[in-house]
Amino acid sequence: MKMMKIIVVGHGMVGHKFLEEMHQLQVPGVHVTVLCEEPRPAYDRVHLSEFFAGKRAEDLSLVAPDFFEQSGFELRLNTRVASIERRNKTLTTQDGEILAYDKLVLATGSSPFVPPVRGNDRERCFVYRTIEDLQAMAAAGAISRSGVVVGGGLLGLECAKALRDLGLQTHVVEFAPRLMTVQVDDEGGRILRNKIEALGVHVHTSRNTTEIINGATAHHRMVFADGTHLETDMIVFSAGIRPRDELARQCALAIGPRGGVVIDSVCRSSDHDVFAIGECAAWNEQVFGLVAPGYDMARVAARFIAGQEQVAFAGADMSTKLKLMGVDVASIGDAQGRTPGCRSFRYTDENKQIYKKIVVSEDGQQLLGAVLVGNADEYGTLLQMALNGIALPADPEFLILPSSDGKAKPGLGPDALPDSAQICSCNNVSKGQICAAVADGVTTIADMKACTKAGATCGGCVPLVTQIMKAEMAKRGMAVNNHICEHFAYSRQELYHLVRVGMIRSFDELLAQHGKGLGCDICKPAAANILASCWNDFVLKGELASLQDSNDYFLGNIQKDGTYSVVPRMAGGEVTPDGLIAVGQVAKKYGLYTKLTGGQRVDLFGARVEQLPLIWEELIAAGFESGHAYGKSLRTVKSCVGSTWCRYGVGDSVGLAVELENRYKGLRAPHKIKFGVSGCTRECAEAQGKDVGIIATERGWNLYVCGNGGMKPRHAELIASDLDKDTLIRLIDRFLMFYIRTADRLQRTSTWRDNLEGGLDYLKQVLIEDSLGLADELEAQMQHVVDSYQCEWKTAVTTPEVRQRFRTFVNSEQGDQRIVFMPERGQIRPARAEELATDIADGAPV
Amino acid sequence: MTTETIEWTAVCAIDNILPNTGVCALVNNRHVAVFRVGQNQFHAIDSIDPQSNASVLSRGLLGSLGDRVVVASPLYKNHFDLHTGECLENAAYSVRAHAVRVAGEKVEVALS
Ligand code: SRM
Ligand SMILES: Cc1cc2nc3c(=O)[nH]c(=O)nc-3n(C[C@H](O)[C@H](O)[C@H](O)COP(=O)(O)OP(=O)(O)OC[C@H]3O[C@@H](n4cnc5c(N)ncnc54)[C@H](O)[C@@H]3O)c2cc1C
Ligand code: SF4
Ligand code: FES
Numbered sequence A: 001m002k003m004m005k006i007i008v009v010g011h012g013m014v015g016h017k018f019l020e021e022m023h024q025l026q027v028p029g030v031h032v033t034v035l036c037e038e039p040r041p042a043y044d045r046v047h048l049s050e051f052f053a054g055k056r057a058e059d060l061s062l063v064a065p066d067f068f069e070q071s072g073f074e075l076r077l078n079t080r081v082a083s084i085e086r087r088n089k090t091l092t093t094q095d096g097e098i099l100a101y102d103k104l105v106l107a108t109g110s111s112p113f114v115p116p117v118r119g120n121d122r123e124r125c126f127v128y129r130t131i132e133d134l135q136a137m138a139a140a141g142a143i144s145r146s147g148v149v150v151g152g153g154l155l156g157l158e159c160a161k162a163l164r165d166l167g168l169q170t171h172v173v174e175f176a177p178r179l180m181t182v183q184v185d186d187e188g189g190r191i192l193r194n195k196i197e198a199l200g201v202h203v204h205t206s207r208n209t210t211e212i213i214n215g216a217t218a219h220h221r222m223v224f225a226d227g228t229h230l231e232t233d234m235i236v237f238s239a240g241i242r243p244r245d246e247l248a249r250q251c252a253l254a255i256g257p258r259g260g261v262v263i264d265s266v267c268r269s270s271d272h273d274v275f276a277i278g279e280c281a282a283w284n285e286q287v288f289g290l291v292a293p294g295y296d297m298a299r300v301a302a303r304f305i306a307g308q309e310q311v312a313f314a315g316a317d318m319s320t321k322l323k324l325m326g327v328d329v330a331s332i333g334d335a336q337g338r339t340p341g342c343r344s345f346r347y348t349d350e351n352k353q354i355y356k357k358i359v360v361s362e363d364g365q366q367l368l369g370a371v372l373v374g375n376a377d378e379y380g381t382l383l384q385m386a387l388n389g390i391a392l393p394a395d396p397e398f399l400i401l402p403s404s405d406g407k408a409k410p411g412l413g414p415d416a417l418p419d420s421a422q423i424c425s426c427n428n429v430s431k432g433q434i435c436a437a438v439a440d441g442v443t444t445i446a447d448m449k450a451c452t453k454a455g456a457t458c459g460g461c462v463p464l465v466t467q468i469m470k471a472e473m474a475k476r477g478m479a480v481n482n483h484i485c486e487h488f489a490y491s492r493q494e495l496y497h498l499v500r501v502g503m504i505r506s507f508d509e510l511l512a513q514h515g516k517g518l519g520c521d522i523c524k525p526a527a528a529n530i531l532a533s534c535w536n537d538f539v540l541k542g543e544l545a546s547l548q549d550s551n552d553y554f555l556g557n558i559q560k561d562g563t564y565s566v567v568p569r570m571a572g573g574e575v576t577p578d579g580l581i582a583v584g585q586v587a588k589k590y591g592l593y594t595k596l597t598g599g600q601r602v603d604l605f606g607a608r609v610e611q612l613p614l615i616w617e618e619l620i621a622a623g624f625e626s627g628h629a630y631g632k633s634l635r636t637v638k639s640c641v642g643s644t645w646c647r648y649g650v651g652d653s654v655g656l657a658v659e660l661e662n663r664y665k666g667l668r669a670p671h672k673i674k675f676g677v678s679g680c681t682r683e684c685a686e687a688q689g690k691d692v693g694i695i696a697t698e699r700g701w702n703l704y705v706c707g708n709g710g711m712k713p714r715h716a717e718l719i720a721s722d723l724d725k726d727t728l729i730r731l732i733d734r735f736l737m738f739y740i741r742t743a744d745r746l747q748r749t750s751t752w753r754d755n756l757e758g759g760l761d762y763l764k765q766v767l768i769e770d771s772l773g774l775a776d777e778l779e780a781q782m783q784h785v786v787d788s789y790q791c792e793w794k795t796a797v798t799t800p801e802v803r804q805r806f807r808t809f810v811n812s813e814q815g816d817q818r819i820v821f822m823p824e825r826g827q828i829r830p831a832r833a834e835e836l837a838t839d840i841a842d843g844a845p846v
Numbered sequence B: 001m002t003t004e005t006i007e008w009t010a011v012c013a014i015d016n017i018l019p020n021t022g023v024c025a026l027v028n029n030r031h032v033a034v035f036r037v038g039q040n041q042f043h044a045i046d047s048i049d050p051q052s053n054a055s056v057l058s059r060g061l062l063g064s065l066g067d068r069v070v071v072a073s074p075l076y077k078n079h080f081d082l083h084t085g086e087c088l089e090n091a092a093y094s095v096r097a098h099a100v101r102v103a104g105e106k107v108e109v110a111l112s
Helices: A013-025 A045-051 A067-071 A131-142 A154-165 A186-198 A246-250 A291-305 A379-388 A431-439 A445-452 A462-475 A492-501 A507-514 A523-535 A542-547 A577-590 A609-621 A653-664 A725-742 A749-754 A759-769 A775-787 A792-798
Strands: A004-009 A030-035 A074-076 A081-085 A090-093 A098-100 A103-106 A110-112 A125-127 A146-150 A169-173 A201-204 A209-214 A220-224 A229-232 A234-237 A241-243 A261-263 A274-276 A281-283 A329-333 A343-349 A354-360 A367-373 A422-424 A564-566 A593-596 A602-607 A634-639 A673-678 A692-697 A700-705 A717-723 A821-824 A827-830 B009-013 B021-027 B030-037 B041-046 B061-065 B068-072 B079-081 B097-103 B106-110
Touching: A004 A013, A013 A030, A013 A067, A013 A291, A045 A131, A045 A154, A081 A246, A103 A291, A125 A131, A131 A154, A131 A234, A146 A154, A146 A229, A154 A169, A154 A201, A154 A234, A154 A717, A169 A229, A186 A201, A186 A343, A186 A354, A186 A367, A220 A234, A261 A274, A329 A379, A367 A379, A379 A462, A422 A462, A431 A445, A431 A462, A445 A462, A492 A507, A492 A523, A492 A725, A507 A523, A507 A542, A523 A542, A523 B061, A564 A609, A577 A593, A577 A602, A577 A609, A593 A827, A602 A609, A609 A792, A634 A653, A653 A673, A653 A692, A653 A725, A692 A725, A700 A725, A717 A725, A717 A759, A725 A749, A725 A759, A725 A775, A749 A759, B009 B021, B009 B030, B030 B068, B030 B106
Parallel strands: A004 A030, A004 A103, A030 A074, A103 A274, A125 A234, A146 A169, A146 A234, A169 A201, A261 A281, A634 A673, A673 A692
Antiparallel strands: A081 A090, A090 A098, A110 A241, A209 A220, A220 A229, A329 A367, A343 A354, A354 A367, A564 A602, A593 A602, A692 A700, A700 A717, A821 A827, B009 B106, B021 B030, B030 B041, B041 B097, B061 B068, B068 B079, B097 B106
16 A cells, blocks of 8 residues: 655644644554654643743643654654645755655644834844744843833733733733724723733833834834834734745645635645645635634544545634733623624623623524623633523523622533533533543543643633533532541541531541541541641640651651651751751761751751650750651742842842741641742742742742642742732732642642642632632631741650650660661661661561 | 460550550560550550561551551551551561550560
8 A cells, every 4th residue: 555645844733733633543554744843842832921930841842752653653843844846746845855745734823923113123022932932032031121012912911921920011012092902892901901001011002113223221112103102121023923824825825815825624725635724724714813723623634634524624713711810801702793783781890890791692592702801700601602502591691790689690500511512622622521531530620631631721611621520520429539538538628627617626526526437547647737737736745646647756757767867947048157067066976867958958867766855955955946857847948049149139038038937837738838939030949849939020029839849840830920028928828828728638739739620810819819708817827827836846855745755665765776877978877688687687586 | 285374574654655656665675566546455566667677666657447456657658457467558568466464554565
């Protein structure tokens, strides 16, 4: 059989979707080559802005690690196609190489439109499309104070937000009289403008730039047609996109009236061996600047090439939701109300800056479109109503009115949707597929994303996907068993509430009221931890001691030979010479192995239980406190040297780190918590890899949350910028307490966040906008913990009945002779099994 | 039938063991973990954890798994039945169980 050679030009989002489809179809006898102009394989452009929030290029990759090995497809990076010779069915790369194809697929995407004004090619002028663009912007951002985005559309606003997060004074310059002209109406545009300005972005509408010249106070001066001007250090053009149809033009394929390769319903161009998909294609004279229609085209083209005839691209829904912090904007269907005879309902709340509009058909039966600004909670429901033609209730206005008037909102339970309803448009996942995944055992939103891809792209559908998943689970009677262990039929979160609401102060009480059996090594430490988070009693007081695992019981980390480590707190990594000397003297006196930890402090290893109180007594006398290296609690607040010494520092990172470490020390949580504070964006403290990361800006502090190093690194996400210290601390209080209340046992903030229904937006609403009305309570709880702090070691060594428990044998003063050390590099290390005398090793009488 | 004289060794006072915790006693040079379950039930097994070869079982958390009363090793979290010394996860790691009784205020152990 002759091989069919398929060449794909462009390895962007849609090009890669085509490859995935081809691979899945497993067509025999095809060889697929993909030519990619960019230096890296396909990545998630939709989430490009997250690059500024700490995502690395690898994090954005769309290509499964072994995709090319598995599929046998060939990827060539840094390869731009220069021309196509349709007569010979060949193409030529920019290096002059000639390749032959049987079928050619153009997936070349689009390029940002740069308005043709004089000076648009000056340095520090950018577009917003590729990782390289963003890298260049970040570099310029570091030496700029201000930035302008030209274009107030969906992408322009996203870009403005990114500039602001880079710490620049940010402006948006828009030609039209309002922002997001395509998606919202005048009234919505007005509210949107207020919202954007409230973020600290200056908006200039009805401004036509005529030229860009040297500025007097900044790098550039933008001169406008009305005679005014604006000075700025950098400029980003985001004024729309133009399909990259230059190859098609060169080889004389039909081109649409507004550009784009003309395609038919199976994505064929005017040459039936050449296909075009994604943003470079024009279907029905329309170019789609969204990823979902492109994915659809990729599916159609792949299936058609594989021999399936019954496929067709039938246009796409252009509903969108802006993914911007603190600004909810969504637009569905006929947002402008252009359908003849349609009627609309509007709701404006000037106070909360909310605007909502729905457009319904003449007969009042169908939802045609909607605009939501300031609060887009109804997006999922309204979108499904519009897409599935679900009959509207008698009073459709209640769909957008706030429900405080007593009337319940006519919700759209998942049951109302047909199985075929497309829930995730980015990845074409239907309700039926989500239910099928549940049948296959998927029970968390993270697994759902991995398994079906639903929710994995723009994230807009996640609330609805979650709702459907939960409903299906309930239907199958599989209320997820999140019971902590066999002794309690509750999750950790439920236990927390039982303890708090029932004012339970002991494990015995908890077990008697809500559990069975004796408890175990899972529920006991978890209960001890919850009791500590709630009431903050001394962890070794009375019965509490029997709940602690060995680390908390002996206030040290157990090592492989049964000895413990000693970690004095060195807040922020700061330590005085005298402090260091004292630590050194103790280590020397007790012969402990000494090492600097990854958490910026000193760890002393090899202490036997009976030595611990003696060692700590000396450390406490030298001014040290417990470092809680053993607890599920705050570990360290790592700092960089910051503005006090560093020539680049813009904030006193050490000072803040010390203050934060002292504030949260001793706080018990579902898992350990780590902080980092950096003095500037160079980020020497690696704050973005921590549960709580803080980075100084010219105007205050940026707060990042839910980062993780360890087994599965995760970059922290920015939740608020340029905070003053008081606001910062309030937000951290809320964040930590909310985590403590709602996380599962041993769930770091990163996994908690990954499973948080509603994602980052929800977290921001709860923490920043106080959508649950919990903020005061969370802060008060934290204050209680802060006020009731005690150094556990100090209490332990000064409480005789606790102190007497630190002994190796209950009936002998002798130490554990089975603990044997060997010398290594001038210190001790535990002896290996083969180095021990056998009679000692097997524990038999000697 | 042979009768051996069981040799009881007093290891500590009841009050030396906090309810629901254990202590380590040296009995004839053997490391024995003695546990107090609730107020007045006592058990003893070897304290040396066969997986780590460290004397740590006395420092494990007590609890129940189904009907069995167990201690979890603080190092690798294996569970040991307090009546038999059996390791629930891997029989090869099982340890010996010893007899315990309370005599007056004292807890006494007899090696098996
Ligand atoms: C001592 C230290 C290594 C060192 O010599 O540098 C260390 C030692 C241990 N780490 Fe760690 N980790 C140490 C820094 C880190 C860091 C680096 C950091 O904090 O910047 C990380 C990655 C950052 C992070 O946590 O996100 C780290 C990620 C882990 C993990 C993986 C956590 C995760 O979420 O993936 C574990 C396992 C766990 O917690 O379940 C772990 C667990 C442990 C345990 C507790 C394992 C155990 O149960 O025995 C080790 C015993 C601590 C001891 O004996 O004191 N350690 N560990 C470091 C103590 C820091 C301190 O001063 O408190
Ligand atoms: C910042 C940003 C945010 C966005 N947000 C959203 C969103 O929220 N929702 C949404 O639906 N969409 C969003 N989009 C749009 C979305 O990213 C695009 O619709 C999607 O990437 C289109 O995929 P594509 O494969 O057609 O084009 P691209 O992803 O651009 O891929 C085209 C590839 O072809 C390469 N190429 C071009 N010409 C050649 C040649 N001659 N030889 C070799 N290679 C060539 C290009 O270098 C590029 O790598 C966003 C885009 C940006 C930039
Ligand atoms: S993060 Fe910035 S302030 Fe801190 S040490 Fe590095 S360069 Fe200096
Ligand atoms: S709709 Fe975009 S991820 Fe589901």
